[in-house]
Amino acid sequence: MYMNKYLSNVPLEEGLEKYLSVLKNSRVRDTEYIDIEESLNRMSSDAVYAKLSSPFYNCSAMDGVAVKSKSTFFANEQNIITLIEGKDYVEVDTGDPIPKQFDAVIMIEDILEKDNNKVKIYKPAIPWQHIRCLGEDIVEKEMLIPSFHNIKPQDVGAMISARIDKIQVFKEFKVGIIPTGTELIDRYTDPKIGDIIEFNSRLFEGLILDYEGKPILYPIVEDNYEKIKHSVLQAIKECDMVLVNAGSSQGREDYTYDIIDEIGEVCIHGLAIKPGKPAILGHIQGKPIIGIPGYPVSAWVVMENMVKPILRKLIYKDLETAKIIHAALSKRVMSSLKYEEFIRVKLGFIDNKYVATPIKRGAGTITSLVHADGVIRVPQNIEGIEEGSLVNVELLKDDNNIKNTIISIGSHDIVMDIINDELIKSSLGKVSLSSTHVGSFQGMLAIKKHESHIAPIHLFDTDTESYNIPYIEKYIEEDVAIIKLVRRTQGLIVKKGNPFNIKSIKDLVNIRYINRQKGSGTRILLDYLLNKEGIKKSEISGYEREESTHMSLAKAIQNGDADCGMGVYSAANIFGLDFIPICDEEYDLLLNENMLKTDYIKSLLDVINKEIFKEKVISLGGYNLDNTGKVIKLKRKVKVEYSN
Numbered sequence: 001m002y003m004n005k006y007l008s009n010v011p012l013e014e015g016l017e018k019y020l021s022v023l024k025n026s027r028v029r030d031t032e033y034i035d036i037e038e039s040l041n042r043m044s045s046d047a048v049y050a051k052l053s054s055p056f057y058n059c060s061a062m063d064g065v066a067v068k069s070k071s072t073f074f075a076n077e078q079n080i081i082t083l084i085e086g087k088d089y090v091e092v093d094t095g096d097p098i099p100k101q102f103d104a105v106i107m108i109e110d111i112l113e114k115d116n117n118k119v120k121i122y123k124p125a126i127p128w129q130h131i132r133c134l135g136e137d138i139v140e141k142e143m144l145i146p147s148f149h150n151i152k153p154q155d156v157g158a159m160i161s162a163r164i165d166k167i168q169v170f171k172e173f174k175v176g177i178i179p180t181g182t183e184l185i186d187r188y189t190d191p192k193i194g195d196i197i198e199f200n201s202r203l204f205e206g207l208i209l210d211y212e213g214k215p216i217l218y219p220i221v222e223d224n225y226e227k228i229k230h231s232v233l234q235a236i237k238e239c240d241m242v243l244v245n246a247g248s249s250q251g252r253e254d255y256t257y258d259i260i261d262e263i264g265e266v267c268i269h270g271l272a273i274k275p276g277k278p279a280i281l282g283h284i285q286g287k288p289i290i291g292i293p294g295y296p297v298s299a300w301v302v303m304e305n306m307v308k309p310i311l312r313k314l315i316y317k318d319l320e321t322a323k324i325i326h327a328a329l330s331k332r333v334m335s336s337l338k339y340e341e342f343i344r345v346k347l348g349f350i351d352n353k354y355v356a357t358p359i360k361r362g363a364g365t366i367t368s369l370v371h372a373d374g375v376i377r378v379p380q381n382i383e384g385i386e387e388g389s390l391v392n393v394e395l396l397k398d399d400n401n402i403k404n405t406i407i408s409i410g411s412h413d414i415v416m417d418i419i420n421d422e423l424i425k426s427s428l429g430k431v432s433l434s435s436t437h438v439g440s441f442q443g444m445l446a447i448k449k450h451e452s453h454i455a456p457i458h459l460f461d462t463d464t465e466s467y468n469i470p471y472i473e474k475y476i477e478e479d480v481a482i483i484k485l486v487r488r489t490q491g492l493i494v495k496k497g498n499p500f501n502i503k504s505i506k507d508l509v510n511i512r513y514i515n516r517q518k519g520s521g522t523r524i525l526l527d528y529l530l531n532k533e534g535i536k537k538s539e540i541s542g543y544e545r546e547e548s549t550h551m552s553l554a555k556a557i558q559n560g561d562a563d564c565g566m567g568v569y570s571a572a573n574i575f576g577l578d579f580i581p582i583c584d585e586e587y588d589l590l591l592n593e594n595m596l597k598t599d600y601i602k603s604l605l606d607v608i609n610k611e612i613f614k615e616k617v618i619s620l621g622g623y624n625l626d627n628t629g630k631v632i633k634l635k636r637k638v639k640v641e642y643s644n
Helices: 012-023 153-161 200-210 225-238 256-263 296-314 366-371 399-403 414-426 440-448 469-475 521-533 550-558 569-574 593-597 599-608 611-620
Strands: 031-035 064-067 081-084 089-092 104-107 111-115 118-121 143-145 166-170 174-179 214-217 241-245 265-269 280-284 287-292 324-329 340-350 353-358 374-378 390-395 405-410 432-437 455-457 480-494 513-516 564-568 578-592 631-634
Touching: 012 265, 012 280, 012 296, 143 153, 174 200, 174 225, 200 214, 200 241, 200 296, 225 241, 225 256, 225 287, 241 296, 256 265, 256 280, 256 287, 287 296, 296 340, 296 366, 324 340, 324 374, 340 366, 340 390, 340 399, 340 405, 340 432, 353 374, 353 390, 353 405, 399 405, 405 440, 405 599, 414 432, 414 569, 414 599, 414 611, 440 455, 440 469, 440 521, 440 578, 469 480, 469 631, 480 550, 480 569, 480 593, 480 599, 513 521, 513 550, 521 564, 521 578, 550 564, 550 569, 564 569, 569 578, 569 611, 578 593, 593 599, 593 631
Parallel strands: 174 214, 174 241, 241 287, 324 353, 405 432, 405 455, 513 564
Antiparallel strands: 031 166, 064 089, 064 104, 081 118, 111 118, 265 280, 280 287, 324 390, 340 353, 340 374, 374 390, 455 578, 480 564, 480 578, 480 631
16 A cells, blocks of 8 residues: 655754754764874864973074073173173074073174174173073963864874874764665766666765765665665664665655664654755664755755754754855746745846846756855745845855856857856956856846846847847847857757758648747747748647757757757757758847946957957857957937926
């Protein structure tokens, strides 16, 4: 009989508090003695006391001569005193021991004359001047570092100075990571259909290192109850915490819940978070074991919001919270009432304020974490957040990097990736470009709302049969500018050999089509051409299937998931596909005119005018760069309203 294994839908904070209360009586961390040279970044379990004073003798703090201070009391510029070597002074260098009969050092710079084992001085020395006394830094038997101290480089130096050879520290907190799934393969195996390259364990490994634990990676285990159980028991024996990746949900081969329930105790199954809701929190032999969902974003959310605070608590360290900034939300986000939702966003610093733009929300899109600058939390029992609302964003990147990022919202083209790479190289990593692909029309609106620095656009106006300017004149009332980027060839992308003999728009009926998203310039062009040929959208099988980039569209065709789609020649060329040219179009960068004065745009213009950039673009095929870098300013009429 099918059983719902979810025990609850526990809010995150409540679940964390409950789980930590269960673990509070878990085993005390073991300790070990290690060589002092290996102690950096470890935590002391007991106080450390000096075995030797530092310095352990009175020594000179300067190069000069050691003297009896009373012999110098009457020296001044009118009463030059001559001292005799051996009787009145000895020469010393920094660190030399001071003979018992002397109690001061005169710097070499303060000696008036030195000749024939005699020196002349013109000012007195006070007792113990320029002498480092025994124990000045460290006194034997005094405490150097307390218990529960995170050992830093300066601590290591001080302990070596005090003749500490070994130190008692807490053992490294070992976290076992067990990837499960019959479909998983390692990165060295050539994948076939149905295989999934296992990478979550490496994601976990890096995160555990960030949390200051010691990750222990176990081999991939197929979906077999006894084999997973064996691996769990081995990890519990060898580690302080165990993470089981995948198998935490309700599927027919999801065994994590049952295994923990058999050999330990399940505390919580199901958190009120999205993504990450199927997480399992349990313990075996007093050690925490956590079942983590297989989707990478779900896994990351559970790691950051559950595993991290638990691990930091168990290793006696404070939880470092993410820096939070306030940003205006560029578009409305919807959310479930059942869960606290974590929304990945890109951030831009525009007109002296942060703007947050939501990106892909799928739990399986690891690249959404790569591209994200921050995370917005939408609380449980809230349906969403309206466009323009001020939201708290937990930063995933340094805010200085965000302020040095050019935000691009609009159409996709491979050229934008080249611009980004050249910007990074030319600025030595200080300036970059962040692209969000929402289509030309939405990009234009982002400029209108001051939510982006630039918008790549290729908006075909059906009335004038020209690009971009008619749309700008219709929708934007401010002074803007266009930076001419490239002319590119749009056409129909088909499989190599063109098996369906597609020659024009007329041939799109009765084949499997794949489209670009609504509002994209490519979609606008297609709709115009369909209307021109008298073809209804409903006649195109696949018209509603959308891809947000030319690359993903071309890859789908190469993979046989579609027969044809409209895109740029360069994407077809990269994947070895055939291409039927339809037209050349203007792919330009739209921006508010005042942006032309910024260092951002000056850097961008510098990049696109370089020969290295042009050579890379030309090598892709399907581009013309005759007007690249040309700036067109579009002055808009100011509407004046009179009032009584």
